[in-house]
Amino acid sequence: MILQPLSESTEMYLKAMVELGGREVVAVGRLAERLSVTSVSANEMMRRLGEQGLVSHTPYKGVTLTQMGREAACNVLRRQRLWECFLYAHLKIEWPQVYELACDLEHATAPAVTEALAAFLGQPSHCPYGDPIPAADGEFEPLLGISLSVVGVGGHARILAVRATDTDVLKYLYERGLVPACEVQVVEAAPLQGPLTLRVNGKEVALGLALAEFVIVEIIPAS
Amino acid sequence: MILQPLSESTEMYLKAMVELGGREVVAVGRLAERLSVTSVSANEMMRRLGEQGLVSHTPYKGVTLTQMGREAACNVLRRQRLWECFLYAHLKIEWPQVYELACDLEHATAPAVTEALAAFLGQPSHCPYGDPIPAADGEFEPLLGISLSVVGVGGHARILAVRATDTDVLKYLYERGLVPACEVQVVEAAPLQGPLTLRVNGKEVALGLALAEFVIVEIIPAS
DNA sequence: TAATATCATAAGGTTTGCCTATTAATTAAT
DNA sequence: ATTAATTAATAGGCAAACCTTATGATATTA
Ligand SMILES: [Mn+2]
Ligand SMILES: [Mn+2]
Ligand SMILES: [Mn+2]
Ligand SMILES: [Mn+2]
Numbered sequence: 001m002i003l004q005p006l007s008e009s010t011e012m013y014l015k016a017m018v019e020l021g022g023r024e025v026v027a028v029g030r031l032a033e034r035l036s037v038t039s040v041s042a043n044e045m046m047r048r049l050g051e052q053g054l055v056s057h058t059p060y061k062g063v064t065l066t067q068m069g070r071e072a073a074c075n076v077l078r079r080q081r082l083w084e085c086f087l088y089a090h091l092k093i094e095w096p097q098v099y100e101l102a103c104d105l106e107h108a109t110a111p112a113v114t115e116a117l118a119a120f121l122g123q124p125s126h127c128p129y130g131d132p133i134p135a136a137d138g139e140f141e142p143l144l145g146i147s148l149s150v151v152g153v154g155g156h157a158r159i160l161a162v163r164a165t166d167t168d169v170l171k172y173l174y175e176r177g178l179v180p181a182c183e184v185q186v187v188e189a190a191p192l193q194g195p196l197t198l199r200v201n202g203k204e205v206a207l208g209l210a211l212a213e214f215v216i217v218e219i220i221p222a223s
Numbered sequence: 224m225i226l227q228p229l230s231e232s233t234e235m236y237l238k239a240m241v242e243l244g245g246r247e248v249v250a251v252g253r254l255a256e257r258l259s260v261t262s263v264s265a266n267e268m269m270r271r272l273g274e275q276g277l278v279s280h281t282p283y284k285g286v287t288l289t290q291m292g293r294e295a296a297c298n299v300l301r302r303q304r305l306w307e308c309f310l311y312a313h314l315k316i317e318w319p320q321v322y323e324l325a326c327d328l329e330h331a332t333a334p335a336v337t338e339a340l341a342a343f344l345g346q347p348s349h350c351p352y353g354d355p356i357p358a359a360d361g362e363f364e365p366l367l368g369i370s371l372s373v374v375g376v377g378g379h380a381r382i383l384a385v386r387a388t389d390t391d392v393l394k395y396l397y398e399r400g401l402v403p404a405c406e407v408q409v410v411e412a413a414p415l416q417g418p419l420t421l422r423v424n425g426k427e428v429a430l431g432l433a434l435a436e437f438v439i440v441e442i443i444p445a446s
Numbered sequence: 447t448a449a450t451a452t453c454a455t456a457a458g459g460t461t462t463g464c465c466t467a468t469t470a471a472t473t474a475a476t
Numbered sequence: 477a478t479t480a481a482t483t484a485a486t487a488g489g490c491a492a493a494c495c496t497t498a499t500g501a502t503a504t505t506a
Contacts, residue, residue: 454500454501473480
């Protein structure tokens with residue numbers, strides 16, 4: 001499936017759709033939110049992407065990626081995550097900054113560069129934030145995990161991935177040790193959507209529920 | 224000197240100015256030609272860059288870079304040439320393709336990435352096409368050399384740099400061995416702006432004068 | 447000095463992506 | 477089941493960078 005080069009803006013919309021919904025329907029409002037544009041802009045873009053055959057839009061219901069749209073979106077994810085690996089492992093750029101810097105490079109990366117980069121990196125399977133890197137054909141198995149925000153009090157869990165994109169949020173989590181492979185215990189959950197209290201590397205850490213949603217974990221069964 | 228991020232288009236104009244004129248005045252028409260835009264577009268852009276203090280425009284004379292404009296332009300060159308080094312030496316991308324691929328990446332490269340890349344590469348001094356890489360502060364000593372097109376018949380020369388930007392032109396030169404460090408002899412120069420006949424690696428090669436202009440050489444004195 | 451070539455501006459158009467304000471549809475609450 | 481609140485979509489418009497064609501203005505050169 002050959003497609004003309006897409007604009008940066010278009011690529012960011014497609015990436016947001018696959019991140020937000022995968023193969024499911026996504027509300028246009030969620031997209032607008034995620035991309036920090038008005039819902040008007042998101043609607044307009046959905047109309048254009050619909051005309052290009054990249055999405056299918058059912059008014060008042062939401063949008064889904066077509067096969068072509070999904071391929072394009074996964075390819076953006078591939079570029080993004082490969083650059084994250086390079087920036088982190090080779091250029092020694094700080095973990096919280098990696099997302100934002102890769103998010104610029106991803107749109108300026110021709111297929112020849114993507115594949116040469118993947119080879120240079122040794123075909124890595126996951127990015128520094130723990131998410132899988134789609135294969136050259138676009139496919140990948142999504143991470144099986146749950147949000148830290150739904151782990152019950154007393155539960156032990158291992159961090160699989162961090163889904164935040166804001167550098168400040170990543171920095172906040174990084175400074176508290178909340179990165180992939182880290183093990184955490186939920187010590188307390190304050191009522192009324194209050195913060196969690198976690199035990200991380202022997203220290204107690206308070207974490208707002210909204211932030212905990214970004215953290216994808218697997219439960220460690222009690223031994 | 225802090226300046227707001229410039230658009231890709233703006234960066235390409237600035238880069239063209241420093242490539243075409245260095246510190247000299249450049250005719251707006253030359254710029255338009257180089258960038259494949261109409262002279263109307265180039266004029267409009269020069270007005271805008273003038274307002275931003277990046278260039279100084281004397282109507283009917285031409286444009287020069289201001290100090291600020293020169294710094295911005297040299298920074299683009301730095302990013303471009305660092306990426307060229309990376310693509311060529313580490314990603315093993317073919318020499319003729321490197322320029323075009325780096326020309327996309329250069330505009331998506333934050334200062335942190337530029338400097339980390341330079342460190343990763345070991346602060347290289349020249350790009351794969353032979354041109355010097357400006358330092359972080361923007362300064363660099365331009366290559367001292369002459370165009371192959373002005374070397375007299377019988378002259379021996381060593382290629383210092385190739386200034387072409389079109390991938391097909393680079394491929395054409397590459398296939399004939401005309402890359403930096405290669406030694407050539409001018410065997411014959413056809414009249415009426417006709418092609419040169421060169422001896423390159425023991426073979427005779429015909430090269431149009433327009434192409435020879437892209438090749439920057441130093442004379443090898445007769446021993 | 448006059449003809450020619452080059453350069454600049456005027457006026458108007460296209461594309462892409464954004465916005466505010468308004469209207470329509472859906473969903474939730476009486 | 478209506479009404480109210482929320483959410484989604486459209487109408488209309490703005491701006492940045494491109495473009496074209498037409499028209500002056502300056503510089504070169506014959
Ligand atoms: Mn991006
Ligand atoms: Mn470029
Ligand atoms: Mn106008
Ligand atoms: Mn409209």
